[in-house]
Amino acid sequence: MRSVTLPMDEATAKSLRAGEAVLLSGTVYTARDAAHKKMHECIRNGEPLPFEIRDASVYYVGPTPAKPGTAIGSAGPTTSSRMDAYTPELLDLGLRTMIGKGRRSEAVKEAIQRNHAVYFVCCGGAGALLSHAVQEREMLAWPELLSEAVTKLTVKDFPCFVGIDSLGNDIYEMEDEE
Amino acid sequence: MREVDVSRIKEAVKQACGEMAVYCSSDILEKLKERRDAETGRRSKIAMEMLVENAELAAGENIPICQDTGLVTVYVTLGQEVHLAGGSLKEAIQQGVREGYTENFLRASVVKDPLFDRSNTKDNTPAVIYTEIADGEEVKIELTAKGFGSENMSRIAMLKPAEGLDGVKKFVIDTIRLAGPNACPPMIVGVGIGGTFDYSAVLSKKALLRPMKEYNPDPQYKALEEELEREADQLKIGAMGLHGNTTVLKVSILSAPTHIAGLPCAVNICCHACRHREIVL
Ligand code: SF4
Numbered sequence: 001m002r003s004v005t006l007p008m009d010e011a012t013a014k015s016l017r018a019g020e021a022v023l024l025s026g027t028v029y030t031a032r033d034a035a036h037k038k039m040h041e042c043i044r045n046g047e048p049l050p051f052e053i054r055d056a057s058v059y060y061v062g063p064t065p066a067k068p069g070t071a072i073g074s075a076g077p078t079t080s081s082r083m084d085a086y087t088p089e090l091l092d093l094g095l096r097t098m099i100g101k102g103r104r105s106e107a108v109k110e111a112i113q114r115n116h117a118v119y120f121v122c123c124g125g126a127g128a129l130l131s132h133a134v135q136e137r138e139m140l141a142w143p144e145l146l147s148e149a150v151t152k153l154t155v156k157d158f159p160c161f162v163g164i165d166s167l168g169n170d171i172y173e174m175e176d177e178e
Numbered sequence: 179m180r181e182v183d184v185s186r187i188k189e190a191v192k193q194a195c196g197e198m199a200v201y202c203s204s205d206i207l208e209k210l211k212e213r214r215d216a217e218t219g220r221r222s223k224i225a226m227e228m229l230v231e232n233a234e235l236a237a238g239e240n241i242p243i244c245q246d247t248g249l250v251t252v253y254v255t256l257g258q259e260v261h262l263a264g265g266s267l268k269e270a271i272q273q274g275v276r277e278g279y280t281e282n283f284l285r286a287s288v289v290k291d292p293l294f295d296r297s298n299t300k301d302n303t304p305a306v307i308y309t310e311i312a313d314g315e316e317v318k319i320e321l322t323a324k325g326f327g328s329e330n331m332s333r334i335a336m337l338k339p340a341e342g343l344d345g346v347k348k349f350v351i352d353t354i355r356l357a358g359p360n361a362c363p364p365m366i367v368g369v370g371i372g373g374t375f376d377y378s379a380v381l382s383k384k385a386l387l388r389p390m391k392e393y394n395p396d397p398q399y400k401a402l403e404e405e406l407e408r409e410a411d412q413l414k415i416g417a418m419g420l421h422g423n424t425t426v427l428k429v430s431i432l433s434a435p436t437h438i439a440g441l442p443c444a445v446n447i448c449c450h451a452c453r454h455r456e457i458v459l
Contacts, residue, residue: 074242124362128236
């Protein structure tokens with residue numbers, strides 16, 4: 001399985017192909033429905049985003065609260081399509097990779113190709129297992145959103161498949177060897 | 179007349195919330211393992227291996243199997259010979275959910291108003307509560323905590339009686355196909371047929387409470403359940419939606435008498451994290 005580091009540059013993003021199994025290590029920002037809405041408002045009002053968007057990786061997750069002595073609670077992906085409306089503008093600002101589950105809209109696919117980005121999918125319903133790949137979590141913005149707050153994660157060997165690659169190939173449209 | 183103190187109900191609800199979030203039911207885990215072994219899709223098999231490992235790790239380390247610990251639905255069946263003492267039944271249930279979620283580090287996933295105030299209530303209340311009066315002196319409480327990745331993929335149709343069996347089959351299979359990867363397949367599918375618009379939906383969710391090894395007691399419905407399971411698997415959605423021969427772990431149907439002009443059909447899609455508990459007091 002191929003290991004890749006985050007944040008990811010354009011050349012690495014271009015080298016990944018849909019269907020490939022990868023292990024992600026590095027920095028990931030958590031953001032889901034409410035945080036995307038707020039980030040959209042930031043952009044519209046000309047305010048800074050909670051993190052440097054260029055080459056960044058966003059994980060669509062709303063974890064359970066961490067128990068004392070742990071970095072994070074259960075932390076699997078949520079359905080990405082709910083973020084589709086907000087995603088193209090983030091990609092156009094430099095967002096490089098996204099992690100979630102499920103299909104994306106045509107507009108998102110086009111923005112992925114236009115910006116040489118990558119969409120990763122990880123295993124929905126495997127939140128306990130995936131939490132083991134999270135080493136640290138730091139609050140960045142909107143703590144009142146609880147699980148939906150924007151936080152910075154340090155992940156190690158986070159298991160994913162390449163869902164949509166920079167050429168627009170889509171894992172959900174591909175046959176699998178049987 | 180038997181007296182039951184509502185504080186017992188609160189405690190039972192609290193405990194159930196904590197347990198069902200963490201422990202994948204043994205019948206579901208067994209089925210997952212069986213289907214993992216039979217899976218021939220390469221990526222789907224990897225996903226099934228992860229789901230099994232996830233369930234075992236969650237139980238071992240007391241971590242919720244899924245981060246979406248759901249919106250709680252509670253079905254109370256109250257024997258008419260029971261007198262509830264010590265306070266409000268509804269408040270006892272909400273307090274049980276509140277304590278169950280906050281004390282067990284489960285996710286608060288409920289917003290105050292669907293449209294005008296989507297701020298988090300911070301303790302996963304209110305739960306949806308259904309109450310029913312029955313004969314006898316038992317208090318039965320059934321709970322589910324359903325995630326919305328799969329709930330969002332559920333559908334309802336007011337079919338015409340002329341569409342009949344074929345119409346029902348097509349609607350169920352189409353719903354499973356449309357759910358695809360969003361519902362974290364393999365899915366558990368509840369189908370409610372008959373009743374009214376609203377009652378078919380209630381039945382479709384209640385169908386998810388049925389143990390994996392049980393089928394509808396009516397042989398015609400059992401045959402339909404088995405046929406739908408086979409047809410759904412032929413969609414080849416696979417675990418995680420990555421193509422394979424595992425699409426559903428189970429299809430359960432509940433039916434009810436309906437109007438001469440109607441054939442309501444509701445399909446409640448659930449994932450393998452089909453959390454439910456039954457409490458009898
Ligand atoms: S659909 Fe089920 S397994 Fe998937 S995220 Fe939602 S609750 Fe978890």
